[in-house]
Amino acid sequence: MRNYNIIVIGGGLLGCSTAYQLAKKGAKNILLIDRKEIASQSSARAACLLTRARTKPGLMEMVQETYDCIDEIEEMLGESLGLQCCGSITIASSQASMKGVEAIEQAVTSFSLPNERIDNEKVSALLPWIDTSAIEAALYMPTDCFIDSALLCSGYANAAKKLGVEIRSNIGVKDIICKDKVVKGVLLANGDTINAPIIINAAGAWANILMRSLEVGLPFTPVRSHFWITDIDKDKFPVNHPFTIIPDARAFTRSDVGALMIGLRESECLSFDPSTLTDDLEDYDFEKDAKWRVLDECAPLLKGYFPQIDDIGIAHYVSGPSCYVPDTSYIIGEIESYSGLYTISGCCGGGVAVGGGMGRLMAEIVLGEKTFVDSQPYNPSRFGKIDPFAPAFQRSCADARSNKKGG
Numbered sequence: 001m002r003n004y005n006i007i008v009i010g011g012g013l014l015g016c017s018t019a020y021q022l023a024k025k026g027a028k029n030i031l032l033i034d035r036k037e038i039a040s041q042s043s044a045r046a047a048c049l050l051t052r053a054r055t056k057p058g059l060m061e062m063v064q065e066t067y068d069c070i071d072e073i074e075e076m077l078g079e080s081l082g083l084q085c086c087g088s089i090t091i092a093s094s095q096a097s098m099k100g101v102e103a104i105e106q107a108v109t110s111f112s113l114p115n116e117r118i119d120n121e122k123v124s125a126l127l128p129w130i131d132t133s134a135i136e137a138a139l140y141m142p143t144d145c146f147i148d149s150a151l152l153c154s155g156y157a158n159a160a161k162k163l164g165v166e167i168r169s170n171i172g173v174k175d176i177i178c179k180d181k182v183v184k185g186v187l188l189a190n191g192d193t194i195n196a197p198i199i200i201n202a203a204g205a206w207a208n209i210l211m212r213s214l215e216v217g218l219p220f221t222p223v224r225s226h227f228w229i230t231d232i233d234k235d236k237f238p239v240n241h242p243f244t245i246i247p248d249a250r251a252f253t254r255s256d257v258g259a260l261m262i263g264l265r266e267s268e269c270l271s272f273d274p275s276t277l278t279d280d281l282e283d284y285d286f287e288k289d290a291k292w293r294v295l296d297e298c299a300p301l302l303k304g305y306f307p308q309i310d311d312i313g314i315a316h317y318v319s320g321p322s323c324y325v326p327d328t329s330y331i332i333g334e335i336e337s338y339s340g341l342y343t344i345s346g347c348c349g350g351g352v353a354v355g356g357g358m359g360r361l362m363a364e365i366v367l368g369e370k371t372f373v374d375s376q377p378y379n380p381s382r383f384g385k386i387d388p389f390a391p392a393f394q395r396s397c398a399d400a401r402s403n404k405k406g407g
């Protein structure tokens with residue numbers, strides 16, 4: 001049996017960035033543990049957008065932290081994480097989305113991020129596939145990027161390891177051990193116990209399962225996110241052309257080595273009871289028929305911008321769980337009823353872009369430092385007592401994604 005100062009459960013983007021940020025701040029004797037390979041679950045299925053423009057307070061600072069981490073880690077490891085700096089274009093066609101563009105414009109300008117309105121001629125030059133006739137306004141942000149999310153996750157893990165974090169994969173945590181409401185350690189699936197006074201639950205879509213025996217409900221549920229990748233056509237979809245956010249079509253698009261990645265949000269998103277999830281997402285059926293059903297529902301909205309959507313070949317469909325919270329804010333902080341128990345969860349589909357900042361905030365809270373953004377919006381107890389296994393609560397989480405329009 002070994003003693004650690006801190007155990008982080010979960011080797012996805014949120015656990016790995018937390019371990020990295022803790023170690024960077026000088027915390028010692030940290031164990032990061034995952035029952036599968038590091039970076040193998042939700043963090044290997046993302047669309048990988050690093051969208052900078054955010055209108056909620058503190059979020060642009062958190063995304064900037066991710067970009068800063070990428071620079072630091074590349075320097076520390078002496079290797080590239082493959083950041084693709086393609087820029088982004090947010091497109092508006094209705095009054096509501098025009099207002100959205102104005103709000104984004106104001107936010108990014110006050111954050112000194114380069115941005116410019118571009119005319120339809122420039123939109124066509126940057127996006128050869130698009131029909132511009134419905135476009136009323138287009139906001140170009142040249143410094144937006146995307147990145148392979150599994151590579152980024154492994155980057156956090158390798159940098160954490162270099163700073164002294166011990167990483168164990170392919171060994172699961174069965175239970176979090178507490179006595180008199182104080183954290184003592186974890187019980188592993190093989191029957192071993194490991195002691196630590198601080199446990200951080202970063203177990204992604206499974207985080208609530210680990211909390212169940214402690215009667216703690218984290219206010220999120222896994223909700224299906226998905227995207228489609230077309231056949232390759234390098235003339236129409238030049239490599240690394242800007243990604244787009246099209247709120248009026250509830251869509252985003254991204255270049256994917258000469259093909260087009262298309263993300264769509266159906267009007268009623270699908271939530272999953274976490275207790276039904278398999279340990280490995282490969283073994284879970286996210287209702288694969290959604291590939292065509294959801295495309296049929298959403299394609300008419302995108303058709304005004306991408307008329308070929310009905311005829312283009314679809315080469316791949318990728319789906320997975322994003323952890324949505326009813327207010328679409330993350331869950332980062334200490335669990336009120338237990339001393340030493342923390343969580344970083346409820347990614348709301350933003351763990352790639354915001355993960356570096358989320359990990360920094362988690363590390364600052366754990367180490368009792370002044371936080372670089374206000375931590376209150378992420379307080380795990382802000383909804384009071386909730387039951388994450390109740391269908392009505394799960395529906396409210398799915399609705400949070402159904403109404404999402406950003407990237």
Ligand SMILES: Cc1cc2nc3c(=O)[nH]c(=O)nc-3n(C[C@H](O)[C@H](O)[C@H](O)COP(=O)(O)OP(=O)(O)OC[C@H]3O[C@@H](n4cnc5c(N)ncnc54)[C@H](O)[C@@H]3O)c2cc1C
Nearest residue numbers: 010012014042043047048049173204320347350351352353
């Ligand atoms: C289709 C799709 C598209 C997306 N697109 C984007 C995007 O463009 N931009 C963006 O910012 N975000 C995007 N996301 C969201 C992003 O992928 C997530 O926010 C991120 O991966 C969450 O990381 P995580 O660490 O919480 O979860 P995970 O990567 O799932 O990690 C959790 C880990 O915990 C481990 N674990 C669970 N239970 C235990 C246990 N009992 N013991 C030990 N280990 C355990 C699991 O094995 C897993 O490795 C997308 C998500 C999906 C599904």
